Amino acid sequence: MMGEMYTKHADKYAEAIENNAYNALYERPSTLALVGDVNNKRVLDLGCGPGVYAEHFVKQGATVTAIDLSEEMVELTQRRLGDAVTCYSQDLTEGLPKESSDQYDIVVCPLMIHYLEDLVPLFTEVQRVLKTGGTFVFSTHHPIIDFEDDAFNNYFDVERITEHWDTVGEPVEVSFFRRSLTNLFDSLSETGFILDKFSEGKPAPEMQAVAPETFERLSRRPNFIFIRAQAK
Numbered sequence: 395m396m397g398e399m400y401t402k403h404a405d406k407y408a409e410a411i412e413n414n415a416y417n418a419l420y421e422r423p424s425t426l427a428l429v430g431d432v433n434n435k436r437v438l439d440l441g442c443g444p445g446v447y448a449e450h451f452v453k454q455g456a457t458v459t460a461i462d463l464s465e466e467m468v469e470l471t472q473r474r475l476g477d478a479v480t481c482y483s484q485d486l487t488e489g490l491p492k493e494s495s496d497q498y499d500i501v502v503c504p505l506m507i508h509y510l511e512d513l514v515p516l517f518t519e520v521q522r523v524l525k526t527g528g529t530f531v532f533s534t535h536h537p538i539i540d541f542e543d544d545a546f547n548n549y550f551d552v553e554r555i556t557e558h559w560d561t562v563g564e565p566v567e568v569s570f571f572r573r574s575l576t577n578l579f580d581s582l583s584e585t586g587f588i589l590d591k592f593s594e595g596k597p598a599p600e601m602q603a604v605a606p607e608t609f610e611r612l613s614r615r616p617n618f619i620f621i622r623a624q625a626k
């Protein structure tokens with residue numbers, strides 16, 4: 395399912411998202427606005443990628459565990475943070491078998507859940523490892539960006555989509571799942587989460603100068619959605 399974007403091209407991906415418009419000036423500020431204060435909190439970062447989020451949380455005083463399927467991403471996160479992070483490889487479709495219950499204040503999962511066909515098994519595990527009242531924040535593709543181009547698909551189905559993205563400066567095939575808002579929110583409520591805040595994100599004002607076309611587009615139509623939910 396994962397393809398080469400996060401393995402073969404891990405280094406280039408890490409470089410690309412550090413300061414680009416979509417991640418640095420749109421996705422991360424919008425996700426972090428939902429996460430809030432992490433000082434002295436135990437944070438679990440799921441699908442950590444090259445560790446940009448993990449580094450932010452460590453710098454803000456959190457104790458961080460970071461997990462990714464890609465060994466290359468785990469290596470990049472470990473290199474970035476050394477002993478300041480606990481980081482390991484795990485396929486999240488298999489849950490969180492190495493994590494004990496009721497131990498995290500915050501679980502974050504930016505831009506990863508669209509690689510999962512069924513959200514319920516992972517959300518069940520996130521519920522298990524969060525303390526009572528703990529916070530789950532994630533971002534994912536907005537359904538409108540993956541739906542509107544194909545008049546023949548069914549909005550309410552979970553559909554696999556394969557595209558070529560040029561995030562790393564060359565086209566790389568990426569395969570992921572498009573899902574309806576109903577599927578997303580049902581997966582949360584079925585696993586006992588209470589929706590706390592939902593946002594469609596905003597490009598940071600400084601994007602206007604460095605990437606005016608992207609700023610204009612993201613100001614008119616969302617690319618991602620951002621969700622904060624509370625554990626039971």
Ligand SMILES: C[S@@+](CC[C@H](N)C(=O)[O-])C[C@H]1O[C@@H](n2cnc3c(N)ncnc32)[C@H](O)[C@@H]1O
Pocket residue numbers: 396400411440441442443444445446447461462463464467484485486487503504505506509
């Ligand atoms: C778009 S990147 C996001 C990285 C990071 N969260 C960020 O926003 O900077 C998606 C990450 O999810 C990871 N991933 C994809 N499928 C996964 C799975 N089944 N289990 C664990 N990680 C997975 C990829 O290896 C990749 O690092």
